[in-house]
Amino acid sequence: MKSADTDTRPWMKAAKMRRALLLGLIAVTSVIASSHMADVLPNRGNTRLEFVVIIVFAILFAWISIGFWEAMFGFFTLTRRRDRFSLTLDGNSDLSLSGSDARTAVLFPIANEDVDRVFAGLRATYDSLKQTGQLSHFHFFILSDTSDPDKWVEEEIFWAGACRALKDRDRIFYRRRRVNLKRKSGNIADFCRRWGKDYRYMVVMDADSVMQGDTLVRMVQIMERHPTVGILQTAPVAVNRETPIARAQQFANHVYGPMFAAGLHFIQLGDSHFWGHNAILRVKPFMEHCSLPELPGKPPRGGYILSHDFVEAAFMRRGGWEVWLAHDLKGSYEETPPTLLEELKRDRRWCQGNLQHIRLLFTKGLFSAHRALFLHGAMSYGSSLLWVLFLALSSAEAIVEAFRTPIYFPTGRALFPEWPIWHPRWAFTLLATTAVVLFLPKLLSVLVILFKKGEAKRFGGAFRLFSGLLVEVLFSALLAPVRMLFHSKFVFITLLGRQVGWGPQQRSDLGTGWREAFRFHGTGMLLALIWGTVLFVFNRSFFWWNTPVLIPLLLSVPLSVLSSRAGLGRTLRNMGLLLIPEEAEMPEELQNLECMILQEEAPSPLPVNKEAGFVRAVVDPEVHALHLCLNKNEGRVTEKISARRRRLVEKALSKGPGELTPGEKRELLYDTGCLQELHRRVWEISDPALERQWGLPP
């Protein structure tokens, strides 16, 4: 494969021109906006404070212009219907891989996820693929890094159940890693080391991903037709959520997403992103080029690379393989976080991962497009800190102006005084310009839908589409200051060198409680109250300018709670607001998914909660046998470990499973000898209290 310097593929010239155009547009609009900002300020930028305000404003305006101009390019692409470099253009209309000997592994890397949901997604994808008649080219892998002992056993049960239900003994595989080395990237790398050589491609899914069978086949066809492509990323659409905040994001994803994705494709072409899931990768170059290094130093800035996907894309490209975004390929689904708090927990992880990428900015051999993507990723969160800085500086300026004695003749002897004045008309102009930059792309996205025949109907009609737009804009405007505050905090914490936990996300529609919301948002509310009070006292006009930021911060607790209520989301849906096409006409794979999630497990004669996996592995002979089959005995262990495990067995038998810690349960699950002994002796328990704990009827 060619290096960055000598590579001259046809699309690369177009990419250079398009990116130069983008940079030019950003520069021009930012300079114009910044000069207006200078004119708005009382001293026209001639004080140190005002100068810094202008610089920060320029960076922020440039940042939001990136999204604006990308959206404009996307609008241009969608109105022309195609980009000549799109990989989905050519090719067969029939879904057949008959001429290909390629085998594809569909991977579900999971760690402590909702097991029900994971397997429902797998089965929906499997069924959809089966209908294409191309199933023989695919294998499915559940790659587990689960540490929760109950979920571990639950995964084994669901895996066996899925194989039986689908009557497929040789296509759906389950592997659980004992050591969670390098998290998800390590999980995938482990698959590659064990079985990568048997597959030409791998499709990486998320725990809540679903893909249509047709789409999977198309992705393989595209990879076969374009042998220089290393990664093909789809643009998954968000579905299946009921909470108001998730519905707003689903709506935004469906309405604005296609235009923004088309714009991204327009600029990036073969130097695109990889988002870590709902994408197909060519295994051999991935193994050769995409093994991630450990960064020197301690986490969070050093250690293992957390946000691995961006880096893998950059390394793949460095190896000479292209990375493309199939922005117009449908049938790829994901789910968004159901509450604001879950979204912020996810963002905390992503923020740490993205800031780590700054360490890789000057890595040898990377294409400049990917260096720019690293910077872009860091700025996704860094911009929030800049926004806070801008608000702080402008507030400081406003307060200082309230106390400052104007200097009418700053340059010494002059005929006429210089009046320090605010220009509210220019301020409104600047505000309007910023609003255009932020909201025009959304309006254009809606127009694209309206002008496409029959498309608006899928969103409930033109009126509901516009109403949805207004509701979504209101949501975004209310939540943006809250997100800004938290993202700033995450950036600050990461820059200080404090690490972030990487726990599993809650993916189901459970709401946020008032107490939890107050714990998270209370400090932000207090800060907003203090800031607002100071502005109100010292510079009332500036206070009113900042109410769009102050009010949401003061209301962040009720916003967080109410936006997490699935009931409220269903009310919005019944009113016809924030509808998405999959709700008007649900695709078959999503219908199957819903059926499988709602399907109840057959009742067991054993009165044990189905989530009590450890108890089931000890008591239920079928589950016990399954676990023994799936787990080799460890072999010899030291006398100390052996003695500790014997004590654990006695503890479990004398006090019950509730007295064991998750670590102790895991240890017993690893030791098949101890587990067999526990299984034997549990069935001989006659103490009624212990019988109850172990799920044995009295």
Next chain:
Amino acid sequence: MTVERTTREEDWQKAQQRLSLYLRLMKLPPLDSLEIALQALKAARQTPGGESPLSKSMRALRRLLSEWERGRKQDPESIDGFELDRIPFPAPLGTDHCGGIRSRPLINRGFMIPEKHR
């Protein structure tokens, strides 16, 4: 004496219920299940020693299940479709073959070596 006798009968009752539950959970063919339960109880009653009826019965059950399993292996015609997914007793450890379902393909080892960060 009568109280002691009643208690012993209750113990055997409990043992019988426990055996039945275990065999139900193993999903053996119903007739085989009943027969094994009966044989296990009889064998337990004839076993000398001070152990509880429950312990004796479960031990007898395990022995009989192993014998039953061996008997079925020698007579392939006795295995019908319903048994294809059943894991034999006692379960084979770490075979990756769970009742005829393969949990992993054969390993075909490759390399993914991270380079040092430069």
